[in-house]
Amino acid sequence: FVPGEGVGIVLLKPLSRAIADEDQIHAVIKSTSTNHGGKTNGYTVPNPVAQGELVRAALDKAGVNARAVSYIEAHGTGTDLGDPIEITGLTQAFFKDTDDTGYCAIGSAKSNIGHLEAAAGMAGLTKIVLQMKHKMLVPSLHAQELNPNIHFAKTPFVVQQSLEEWQRPVIHFDGELREFPRIAGVSSFGAGGSNAHVILEEYRPEEASRNDPTLMQVKQVKHVKVIVPLSAKTEAGLKERAGQLLSVIRAGELSDSDLPDVAYTLQIGREAMEERITLVVDSIQELQTKLMRYLEGQADIDGLSKGQNKAGKELKDITEVNANMEIWLQLGDYQ
Incomplete structure (x- = not known):
């Protein structure tokens, strides 16, 4: 050996x-x-x-x-x-x-x-x-x-x-x-x-699921809107990330029951970078469609927000975050 x-x-x-x-x-x-x-x-x-x-x-x-x-x-x-x-x-x-x-x-x-x-x-x-x-x-x-x-x-x-x-x-x-x-x-x-x-x-x-009816009911929940965030250091990198997620969907590796887990992982596990988009969707098919439209360069996509985290704009105080949270939700600003 x-x-x-x-x-x-x-x-x-x-x-x-x-x-x-x-x-x-x-x-x-x-x-x-x-x-x-x-x-x-x-x-x-x-x-x-x-x-x-x-x-x-x-x-x-x-x-x-x-x-x-x-x-x-x-x-x-x-x-x-x-x-x-x-x-x-x-x-x-x-x-x-x-x-x-x-x-x-x-x-x-x-x-x-x-x-x-x-x-x-x-x-x-x-x-x-x-x-x-x-x-x-x-x-x-x-x-x-x-x-x-x-x-x-x-x-x-x-x-x-x-x-x-x-x-x-x-x-x-x-x-x-x-x-x-x-x-x-x-x-x-x-x-x-x-x-x-x-x-x-x-x-x-x-x-x-068969052994745990509660778990089975949770996994069967569908059509719940979730926020799917993506971020990268550059616009090109952001499109690359979107393309990667789209490839996984097209390969049939995700179903609607996976959507909450995908959203949670990208919300909690991602590194927040400068260029950002979020997609509000309630199905894998809707996520696929919006990703395709974004990559094609279409504008005014319903449920898609795009923004930048510019230097010096970060919130330093958690009280400031809490004060603005309700406003962000009302405006649909999920960046």
Whole structure:
């Protein structure tokens, strides 16, 4: 393997709190497990029994049947000894639930970005989250020639060697045909014997809505006018931002139920710059139409305000803001 450097950050919250806060949920952590390999034949020599027990403990803690796992992000450093031991441990853990083979994709980010040492596990977790987001499985590079010491045909695993859609597994379980969510595991092992495994599951808002009628009612609210602000340092930059938002809409990535979230993020998360527009809309279609008209240079677009934050015009006192707030709302001045 090739050494690499990196850092990653994730924000962890209880799922119920994240749903209540209407956060963007990237994945759900079903379980975590750690253990140690104990004494082996060398400092960098892993213990397949300990690794198997690690993965088994994570599956049991998550209440996940191994047959429902459709991707494993392996520690996978590409070594003659370490990789076969890792596959042996994984296979032992999975075979306690099923004898099926060749159903679970496996890969390693190390072939793409190198071994990030202390950040290797975070890199693998990030890769899984991105695959869940795009519903795609990405290839591990330089893996056309497989390790001859691993007999993959006798394991649950298939090395992911091409870009393809990540299908939700549909399998017979408890006497019925069931569709399972995208579930993945990520392993990270340290020299000296430290082992860690995390089980991740895709977040399915439709499931949350069914379990929470209040949330479902909120998400079904439509035709509520919202203020969508955009800003940039220059007029050209502002049009570029508008074009980017328009491209996302045209790609079908947003629906009317997303509109309040889009408005909130642009209101709270944006950096307020000199050139600004706001669009008052009640649907994604209306937002698309007004963005198109703005980019075409049309004037007097109903519900669109344009302005500048000129130097020296900033309000310094919150009391001044409060005093002017009602006037701004009456005038429709949302800059």
